[in-house]
Amino acid sequence: MDKTVDARGLLCPEPVLLTKKAIDSMQSGIVRVVVDNNAARENVTRLAENKGWRVEVAAEGNEFVLTLRK
Amino acid sequence: MNKKKIMVIATGGVLGLLSVYLVKVGNPANMGYCIACFLRDIAGGLGYHRADVVQYMRPEIFGLIAGAFVAALVTREHKSVGGSSPLTRFFLAFTGMIGMLVFLGCPVRAVLRLAGGDLNAGVGILGLIAGVFIGIQLLNRGFSLGRATSQSVVNGYIFPLTAIIFSFIILSGAAVFFTSKAGPGSMHAPVIISLVAGLVVGVLAQRSRFCMIGGIRDFILFKDTHLLLGFFALLIFALAGNLAVGAFKLGFAGQPIAHTDGVWNFLGMALAGTAATMLGGCPLRQIIAASEGNTDCAITIIGFIAGAAFAHNFGLAASPKGVSVAGQAATIIGIVLVLIVGFVGAYRTSTASGGVNLGQNG
Numbered sequence A: 001m002d003k004t005v006d007a008r009g010l011l012c013p014e015p016v017l018l019t020k021k022a023i024d025s026m027q028s029g030i031v032r033v034v035v036d037n038n039a040a041r042e043n044v045t046r047l048a049e050n051k052g053w054r055v056e057v058a059a060e061g062n063e064f065v066l067t068l069r070k
Numbered sequence B: 001m002n003k004k005k006i007m008v009i010a011t012g013g014v015l016g017l018l019s020v021y022l023v024k025v026g027n028p029a030n031m032g033y034c035i036a037c038f039l040r041d042i043a044g045g046l047g048y049h050r051a052d053v054v055q056y057m058r059p060e061i062f063g064l065i066a067g068a069f070v071a072a073l074v075t076r077e078h079k080s081v082g083g084s085s086p087l088t089r090f091f092l093a094f095t096g097m098i099g100m101l102v103f104l105g106c107p108v109r110a111v112l113r114l115a116g117g118d119l120n121a122g123v124g125i126l127g128l129i130a131g132v133f134i135g136i137q138l139l140n141r142g143f144s145l146g147r148a149t150s151q152s153v154v155n156g157y158i159f160p161l162t163a164i165i166f167s168f169i170i171l172s173g174a175a176v177f178f179t180s181k182a183g184p185g186s187m188h189a190p191v192i193i194s195l196v197a198g199l200v201v202g203v204l205a206q207r208s209r210f211c212m213i214g215g216i217r218d219f220i221l222f223k224d225t226h227l228l229l230g231f232f233a234l235l236i237f238a239l240a241g242n243l244a245v246g247a248f249k250l251g252f253a254g255q256p257i258a259h260t261d262g263v264w265n266f267l268g269m270a271l272a273g274t275a276a277t278m279l280g281g282c283p284l285r286q287i288i289a290a291s292e293g294n295t296d297c298a299i300t301i302i303g304f305i306a307g308a309a310f311a312h313n314f315g316l317a318a319s320p321k322g323v324s325v326a327g328q329a330a331t332i333i334g335i336v337l338v339l340i341v342g343f344v345g346a347y348r349t350s351t352a353s354g355g356v357n358l359g360q361n362g
Helices: A014-024 A038-050 B003-024 B035-045 B059-074 B086-103 B107-115 B120-141 B154-172 B191-208 B212-222 B226-245 B262-279 B283-291 B295-313 B325-344
Strands: A003-006 A030-035 A054-060 A063-069 B351-353 B355-357
Touching: A003 A014, A014 A030, A014 A038, A014 B120, A014 B212, A030 A038, A038 A054, A038 A063, A038 B212, B003 B107, B003 B191, B003 B226, B035 B059, B035 B086, B035 B107, B035 B283, B035 B295, B059 B154, B059 B191, B059 B283, B086 B262, B086 B295, B086 B325, B107 B120, B107 B212, B107 B226, B107 B262, B107 B283, B120 B212, B120 B262, B120 B325, B154 B191, B154 B283, B154 B295, B191 B283, B212 B226, B212 B262, B212 B283, B262 B325, B283 B295
Parallel strands: A003 A030
Antiparallel strands: A030 A063, A054 A063, B351 B355
């Protein structure tokens, strides 16, 4: 099951917490995380990589879409 | 080791060494850098409180803001955003500041005090860790300050440009502001050195996202040591610097601008840690984010300044003699109020339906 986490407008640690909640309940799959600041992009990437997910980042205007795969 | 880790370590290390140097050239002992103390001094410099021993427009803070602002502009990270519970942020900052002034320092100074051998700071840091732990529980329950949205460009420039104007007034030497004749406020490094020290740390902290609270928080949350490396770099480099210049003195008693009341050192920092975790970062990180155009974080800084003024006007701040009864009462009331905000403010909604819609405020 794929999931989307909308973390736009949120400051850390909320984007990380929301992402953690989403991926903790999954063994594998695809999670899309949308953030709009660089600190959140870096922190979510670090969390996901620590937990063994591959992360692709795409910039879309002022936002970043992080695609997490495992 | 990747570049980002090196940046975090560099920020902590440079901050630590600069702190030792700033004390050497005039800043109060174990207070080369202290965001809480410096904002308190600025509150005094602006005449918002009447404690005449802690009034000085600390150039480090204005340099910090200018450095982070320029770094954010250059890297196109400056963005005007806001509207995420500004009054709640003001309140948390106000209350957290009272806790920091009961301990006598922000998380940065707590580590600097420890690096100078002040074991009371160790008790404060334990309180800080307890506070972060409580803050995480509140966040996990769903406490959220809600989403910020884009604002018109002018919003994000008011805070950093005001700071830059203040820097020029301070540099000009014009006797505009209140300045202590005695006490910690009268002790300071030469203006230009303080300002440059601020600029350097501002640039580094903007690039590395250095955060004292974040270090403890991320380690508790998901065993991530990235930001914690900065915390330890600050400790190790400041310790090495203090040992090198002979400024290291181990013990509880007779430490500079500190008191030995462990209960209130612990509870003051527990209050600060809880509030800062709910705010999303330590005072230093809040200053950097405000300089990047985040107006909620600018309100947070104003909350810190207002809290510091309140603490000194009504005798809540500690002194080397200890913590007043009023200060003790304020700490307990502060903890209770922050916990109420933490429980009542839980309005993050989560609806799982195929995907998860983790929206709030619609």
